[in-house]
Amino acid sequence: MKTEEAGDSILETWTVDEVQKAFDNHEIVLIDVRTPQEFMFEHIEGSLLMPMAFFVADALPGQGEKRIVFHCGSGARSEKVARAAIEAGMARVAHMEGGFGAWKGAGKPYIGTNMANGAPHRVNS
Known part of the structure; x- marks a missing residue:
């Protein structure tokens, strides 16, 4: 995990392996910030959708029990959303490095379209 100070907060960048381990252990909430169309075509099973275009930091769940980790297609949008969440007052925010493309490239399971x-259908690469 990489960390970066962002004002009084910390922006974390997690690898796909770190995300999968934490997600499988129910330690994080994984939020997909891609478009609804991208999500419908393929997504990580169990992730929540909050498209970047409609992002509202106040609507995010608290991080008392689980860390929030954002992801998108490549990592660019999720980093922007993570920074917006920090600007809205969240203390520690994470996003997945390389996004869904890196997830698929690493052979991680996901829901695709037949x-x-x-x-x-489930794709277990």
Whole structure:
């Protein structure tokens, strides 16, 4: 994990392996900030959707029990959202380095779309 001071807060950048381990252990809330269309086509099972275009920091859950980790397609949007959350007063915020592309590239499981029938299906790379 990389950390960066952002004012009085800390921005954390997690690897896909760190995210998967924490997610599998129910230690984090994983929030996808991509568009609804991107999410519907493929996403990490169990992640929540809060598109960057509609991001409202006040609507985020508290971090008393679980850390919030944002992700997008490449890591650029999730970093912007993480910084916006910090500006809104959150003390420690994380995002996933490389985004969903890195998740897929590492062979992590996700929900994809079966191109033959348009139905969602689990992909266990």
